[in-house]
Amino acid sequence: MSNNTMKKGSHLSFLPLIVFVILFIGSGIVTKDFSIMPLNVAILIAAALALVMNRKESFGTKVDIFMKSAGHPNILLMAVIFLLAGAFAGVAKGMGAVESTVNLGLSMLPANLLMVGLFIIGCFISISMGTSMGTIVALAPIGVGIASQTDIPVALAMATVIGGAMFGDNLSMISDTTIAAVRTQHTKMKDKFKVNFFIVLPGAILTMILLGFLTHGNTADLTGNHPYQFVKISPYLAVLVGALAGTHVLIVLAGGIIIAGVIGLMDGSYNLQSYLKAIADGVVAMEDLAMVSILIGGIVGIIQHNGGIDYLLRMITSKIQTKKGAEFGIAGLVSAADIATANNTIAIIITGPVVKHIADEYEIDPRKSASLLDTFSSVWQGVLPYGVQMLAASGLAAISPVSIIMYSFYxxxxxxxxxxxxxxGFPRFKGAEKKE
Structure with missing residues (x-):
């Protein structure tokens, strides 16, 4: 196959991603042990395959493409966020923040409502902050703490955190996915929110019912005292307040590390040496995930260069014949792009212009097309075992991301x-929307 043909679109471009999924997930299914194939090894093999494909180009050229994509500012920012999130989680845990926060929750909620409460809190935080990653960083340690003191599986707690995080990622007025969706579809934030909210609300309600039902038979004894110190909860509150105020996530996490450290130093939980070690241990714990996110960025760059994204665009748009088919085409298009890129914002940006053309041709209201774009990208981002949300939650909980999938209700x-x-055909629009 010629290089020009590949740039026009080729399904072979996705071979590295397919090999990765087979190695990482397939080996776990076959052996019933998802730790047998380490995530970083599987992604390294996929990256190597991406670099040897397309013989018409020199190896050096492919390395340049890989490195430019791996070094994209958004990818590197995500890697740094992983490292700081690990440091914050480690320092906060070491000074007793997790224990105090969990005990506060245990003292206020009955056992069968702990996961329901965690999901609701996640929804509120994510819709306020506009970031799923910030929500996961703040709540994952708390979810792990609750699971450790009850008979609730850690994987269920992490899936609950991710579900709440994706609720706001999909709906928040300040979410990058929402901004990308409304801008590409030429609609308004508030109008898209109204349509999107009523589409997904039943899913959120059913999730709460499921969580309540699954944890109803919790046999843990939560009748004893659950002492907590409010000052030890303050690092999490500081992170949440800072994020809600629109402070940059790097500043928020760095501030959380400092606040947790100061409290730990003052109450004797840390001396200077142990504080610094807690930071270092937290960073080391997340190094694998940081490198995986960088390698995934490089692989996606190769896939896009070799025509994989173009192939998806042509394949899906060629099947559209009716308005309902066009809406399913939009869903399939952004879903395929998100599966290929493991980034819902990038998936929306890539497919948005094509989706706008489809929506105009088949008279789909821009509020609906924007909602479809945002929602289906969030759907896959919440279940992909190699998506950053799943990687962050599984990394903070020290479990396989695959184990979380079975509980990904929302x-x-x-x-x-x-x-x-x-x-x-929901919702039924009475009139054409006034565009921005």
Whole structure:
């Protein structure tokens, strides 16, 4: 196959991603042990394959493409966020923040509502902050703490945190995915929110019902005293307040590390040496995930250069014939792009212009097309074992991301709600929307 043909679009471009999924997930399914193939080894093999494909180009040229994509500012920012998140989680845990926060929750909520409460808090935080990653960083350690003191599986707690995080990532007025969706579809934030909210609301309600049902038989004894110190909870509150105020995530995390350290030094939880070691241990714990996110960025760059994204665009748009088919085409297009890139914002930016053309041609209201773009990208981002949200939660909990998938209720229900909305033609717009 010629290089020009590949640039026009080739399904072979996705071979590195397919090999990665087979190695990482397939080996776990076959052996029933998802730790047998380390994530970083699987992604290294996929990266090597990406670099040897397309013989028409020199190895040096492919390395340049890989490195430029791996070194994209958004990718490097994500890697640094991983490292600081690990440091914050480690320092906060060492000075007793997790224990105090968990005990506060245990003292206020009955055992069968702990996961429901965690999901609701996640929804509120994420919709206020506009970032799923910030929500996961703040709540994952708390979820792990709750799981450790109850018989709730850690994987269920992490899936609950991710579900709440994806709720706001999909709906928040300041989420980068929402901004990308409304801008590419030429609609308004508040109008998209109204349409999107009523589409996914049943999914959120069903998630809370499921969580309540699954944890109803919790056999843990939570009747004893659950002492907590409010001052030890303050690092998490500081992180949340800073994020809600719109402070840059790097400043928020650095501030959390400092606040947790100062409290730990003052109450004797740390001396200077142990404080610095806690930071170092937290960073080391997240180094693998930082490198994986960088390597995934490079692989996606190779896939895009070799025509993989173009192939998806042509394949899906060529099947559209009706308005309902066009809406499913939009869903399939952004879903495929998100699976390929493991980044919902990038998936929306890549497919947004094509989706706008489809929406105009088939008279799909821009509020609906923007909602479809945002929702389906969030659906997959909430279940992909190599997506940054899943990697962050699994890394902070020290479990396999694959183990979380079976409990990913909200992302799946969000997708089902969106499919039903397409099938029944919901919502029914009374008039054309006034565009920005």
């Amino acid at each position: 992302p799946v229900l969000m997708g089902i709600c969106c499919v039903i909305a397409i099938l029944v």
